[in-house]
Amino acid sequence: MAVRIPDNAASAAEALLDIANAMSSTLELKQVLKIVARRAAEAIGAQRCSISLWQDGRLVPVMSQFADGHADPGLWTKFRALGPQRPEELPTYAQALGTKRPVAIDDVTDPRWLAFGARAVLMVPLLRQDTVVGTIHLDQGEPYHWTQAQIDFAMTIANQAALAADNARLYEQVRAQLRELQETQAQLLQAGKLAAVGKLVAGVAHELNNPLAVVLGQADLLSQHSSDPDVLRRTDKIRTSARRAAKIIRELTTFARPQPAAVADVQIEEVVEHALELRRQALSVRGIALTFDAAPDLPLLHADELQLQQVVLNLLLNAEYAVAESGRPPHIMIRLTGEADSVRLIVSDSGSGIRPEVLPRIFEPFFTTKPIGEGTGLGLSISFRIVEAHGGRIWAESPPGGGATFTISLPAIPRTARSVERPASERKAHVLVVDDEDHVAETFGAIFEALGHQVTVARSGQLGWERLSACGAQYDLVTLDLRMPDVNGATIWERLVAARSPLAQRVAFITGDIVDAATQQFLESTGRPFIGKPIDFNQLADLVRTAP
Incomplete structure (x- = not known):
């Protein structure tokens, strides 16, 4: 036999009080809906109360409770297995959502309801500001006549459930925004770490890359001028170790501020x-x-x-x-x-x-x-x-x-x-090397000479500018170091551009610092090739081969 609703209003008031307490004590939706479903079934006199919520155009079952509090895992699994459903798949849902009014069925004949042991169903839409957010339905295990008092009270419960669902939605939005804020804060902290690493690496890289350029370049020159197997084996070890050190620096600079260097x-x-x-x-x-x-x-x-x-x-x-x-x-x-x-x-x-x-x-x-x-x-x-x-x-x-x-x-x-490159043997170039570090300038000059090119070395920015601005200056390639204490490479380039000198199109930048953001921005703005130190024999050969 179905349980009858109590005649006094005390039970209904007590149910509403429990629901209000649940809503004020937690914003976890499932906890609130569990109390809503059980207290609704108990106060209205139904056997069971189930709740579905509207998600992406479908109704998703989220809660089902018996009035007496007992659990039926098999039935719950079967209920959840229905998954998201379109309202039109079940006429009762479609009617309740279409009219936004309760639907009471005293004697169920639909086999889909009968499969869940429901012989009488009361379906009430959950509305929030006239928008459907879900459904709440109560059922009995045998035919039952739903009274107007039960229907009215079910609507009151439905309003509370809709409010709980809306509060939970807002709560999840706040939580999501908080997570996003925390992630952004973590990213800002990480960015601060990276900026600190970048500043450290920028300074260290330049100081280490210049001597490494000398070591690597001299090893290349030695291997080019010797046929002694023992010398070649030792120079190969020097090159390997220098490249390993360069790789470590390159990894640090890449991590701090990646930029294709060669x-x-x-x-x-x-x-x-x-x-x-x-x-x-x-x-x-x-x-x-x-x-x-x-x-x-x-x-x-x-x-x-x-x-x-x-x-x-x-x-x-x-x-x-x-x-x-x-x-x-x-x-x-x-x-x-x-x-x-x-x-x-x-x-x-x-x-x-x-x-x-x-x-x-x-x-x-x-x-x-x-x-x-x-x-x-x-x-x-x-x-x-x-x-x-x-x-x-x-x-x-x-x-x-x-x-x-x-x-x-x-x-x-x-x-x-694709450009068609001429073999190096087809052209003998005149190269101007501008670098303020004597050993680096001498090494680059010696490599270009070993490649068969004519070389002029300027051991400071000022000397380099004097060579470039001299009347009738002609060079096939000009390698400019960026960091020089008197006149830096950027200034020389800007002077060439301002003077509309054709030598501006012969410039290739060679620098030990490509980490600094301003340096990167400048290099990209010139449209000229640039190579990060240390560099080797083949890279310098490629510079000449691809020069205009």
């Missing part, structure tokens, strides 16, 4: 091959299968080869770690695909994948899932910044079945725009 036409397949050569032996020893597939005739990129190689290595090392920790057959797959205006590098692994809560944060600086001491959290962050600085995009995907895929898309040089 931009040239690059074949991405060669970049990947060079990176793989560094890890192929280690992968083989660890039993990790490696597959590399490159599409034929990929377009060239205008990029910094060393920085792109660093990105590939970072992704490869991440993949190594992932497959080693997963317990699955280790396999890393690298693919290169090309389109008319871009190239895609895709690195996939057979690891356990990236957890959904981790995926949005993997490119954040200092974020790592590795144990303490095994990761700095900078690898993917640096990769992201390098790719971004090259005008590209990088993103990660991790399907439910496991494994992770990192995809990089980089702009390619249009095939019609």
Whole structure:
């Protein structure tokens, strides 16, 4: 037999009081709706009360309570399994939402209601400022006549439930805004750290890159002028160590403020091959299968080869770690695909994948899932910044079945725009080297001479300007250091432009500091090539080869 509603108003008042207390004590929607549903069923005299909320054009079941408080997990699971439903799928819902009025059915015949043991249903829309936010429905286990008093009281309960839902919505909005504010605050703090690192790196990089340029340049010259195997072996060790030191500085400068330092036409397949050569032996020893597939005739990129190689290595090392920790057959797959205006590098692994809560944060600086001491959290962050600085995009995907895929898309040089470079042997250039550090200037001059070019060295900015402003000055290439105490490279460039000198189009900047924002902005504004110190024999050869 169905429970009858009490005749006195005390029970109804007590139910409303409990609901009001619940709404004032918490803004957690499920807790409030649980009390609403149970107290409504109990006060109205229904067997059960269920609540659905409006989400994205559908009704989603969120709460169901029996009047006596007992639980029926099987029935709740069945109720939740209905999932989001369109109102038109159930006539009772459609009628209540369409009219915005209660719908009372004393004897249910719809098999969908009967499947839940409901023989009588009272459906009431939840309205907030005349907008439907959901439904509340009460049911009985056998045919039952709903009185007007019950319907009126159900509408009162529905108003309270609608208010609770609206409050919860506002509460979630505030929480979301608070989270966004906290994330923004964290990003600002991180930006402050990066700015401090950037200032430190800017100063250190310039001071270290100049002596490294001398070491690397002299080692290159020595190897060019000697055939002694022992000398060549030792110079190779010098070059390797100097490049290692340069790489450390480059990583710091990239992290602080990434900018392609030595931009040239690059074949991405060669970049990947060079990176793989560094890890192929280690992968083989660890039993990790490696597959590399490159599409034929990929377009060239205008990029910094060393920085792109660093990105590939970072992704490869991440993949190594992932497959080693997963317990699955280790396999890393690298693919290169090309389109008319871009190239895609895709690195996939057979690891356990990236957890959904981790995926949005993997490119954040200092974020790592590795144990303490095994990761700095900078690898993917640096990769992201390098790719971004090259005008590209990088993103990660991790399907439910496991494994992770990192995809990089980089702009390619249009095939019609590829320059045809003349072999170095076809031209003998006159090069003016302007640098205030004697050893650097001498080293660069010696390298250009070893390449067969005529060289004039100016050991200060002022001397360089005097050479450039002299009557009849003719140079095929002018290398300008930016930081010089008397007249800096930027000033010399601006003077050349102001004088409309054709030598302005012969300038290439060589600097130990490309971290500073103002320096970057200036270099980009000139439209002239620039290289970050330290540089080697081949880079200087390329400068002459590509000079106008």
